[in-house]
Amino acid sequence: MNPQEMKIVFTGPMGAGKTTAIRSISDIPPVSTEVGNNDKQSHGKDSTTVALDFGQLLLDDGTPVKLYGTPGQQRFSFMWEILCQGALGVVLLIDGNSPNALEEFGHYVDVFNKIAPEQPLIIGIGRRPPSVSDEFAQVLAQRGIVAPIYDVDVRRREDVLLLVETLLCILESQVEETA
Amino acid sequence: MSAATPLFDAQVRSTAQAQLDAFVSANPGIKMAVLTSSDGFEIAAHPMQPVTQRIAAMSSSLQALSEAIAREAGLSESRNLVVESPNGTIVVLGLANTTPRMSLAVVGAGDEILGRLLWLARNCGQSLEAALKA
Numbered sequence: 687m688n689p690q691e692m693k694i695v696f697t698g699p700m701g702a703g704k705t706t707a708i709r710s711i712s713d714i715p716p717v718s719t720e721v722g723n724n725d726k727q728s729h730g731k732d733s734t735t736v737a738l739d740f741g742q743l744l745l746d747d748g749t750p751v752k753l754y755g756t757p758g759q760q761r762f763s764f765m766w767e768i769l770c771q772g773a774l775g776v777v778l779l780i781d782g783n784s785p786n787a788l789e790e791f792g793h794y795v796d797v798f799n800k801i802a803p804e805q806p807l808i809i810g811i812g813r814r815p816p817s818v819s820d821e822f823a824q825v826l827a828q829r830g831i832v833a834p835i836y837d838v839d840v841r842r843r844e845d846v847l848l849l850v851e852t853l854l855c856i857l858e859s860q861v862e863e864t865a
Numbered sequence: 866m867s868a869a870t871p872l873f874d875a876q877v878r879s880t881a882q883a884q885l886d887a888f889v890s891a892n893p894g895i896k897m898a899v900l901t902s903s904d905g906f907e908i909a910a911h912p913m914q915p916v917t918q919r920i921a922a923m924s925s926s927l928q929a930l931s932e933a934i935a936r937e938a939g940l941s942e943s944r945n946l947v948v949e950s951p952n953g954t955i956v957v958l959g960l961a962n963t964t965p966r967m968s969l970a971v972v973g974a975g976d977e978i979l980g981r982l983l984w985l986a987r988n989c990g991q992s993l994e995a996a997l998k999a
Contacts, residue, residue: 737929
């Protein structure tokens with residue numbers, strides 16, 4: 687792992703909290719490409735990211751981790767591939783309270799398993815109701831994918847840091863295994 | 866997402882479509898023009914093709930990125946973005962006086978002069994702003 691090229695991608699459906707997550711942990715003023723949302727049928731939020739979010743987290747040893755957020759909508763999927771180039775791992779955020787949360791989760795897992803098959807995947811579920819506590823893990827199990835799932839509030843810095851730190855731990859263990 | 870997305874008023878779409886039809890037809894050096902909402906929906910395009918929906922999404926991303934880089938560089942705003950290739954040029958310009966905010970992507974043929982393409986695209990943008998405001 688080259689410390690000069692530490693790059694993590696935050697992805698997930700529209701309204702999952704990608705922009706907020708990056709804002710929560712970035713040590714620099716984040717770059718945002720939010721515009722007005724005209725598609726209120728898909729999501730009621732006022733604004734939406736159309737290109738990327740960018741932030742940077744400084745680790746305790748001073749190593750910068752570049753944080754990229756994707757747009758959530760399928761029509762911007764070309765950005766998913768562009769942003770995943772050179773990424774060390776992917777953080778997938780899901781709004782657990784969305785009526786289509788499990789479908790969206792399965793879709794994003796499938797898509798990003800193709801776009802970034804070698805990179806570790808970490809999952810953060812926001813607002814997860816207790817009634818679907820195991821179903822996200824079942825979606826992964828059906829696909830033979832092993833990935834940590836956390837309940838998160840992306841407005842809380844420590845919750846988002848937990849996702850990043852888990853990802854870095856997995857990357858570190860992979861480096862040790864190959865050494 | 867359908868080509869004729871119902872998210873926008875039918876009158877807006879038909880007015881914009883007529884403007885783009887006339888613009889491209891009158892200028893042989895223009896291969897394509899796509900009017901896009903700031904969040905990536907195609908509002909009108911000439912010629913209408915499946916690829917114009919992707920160009921609409923991409924041009925909204927590029928427009929947002931050009932505005933972001935202008936901000937980061939301490940510039941006031943992005944007037945337009947130019948993508949040059951050996952066999953053509955793409956101009957993306959934001960239409961500030963539209964509600965909702967829109968951008969216009971114009972694809973010029975390889976022999977179209979950049980200055981003329983910019984001039985044509987800006988004129989088309991101003992005509993669109995005026996027509997959609999009326």
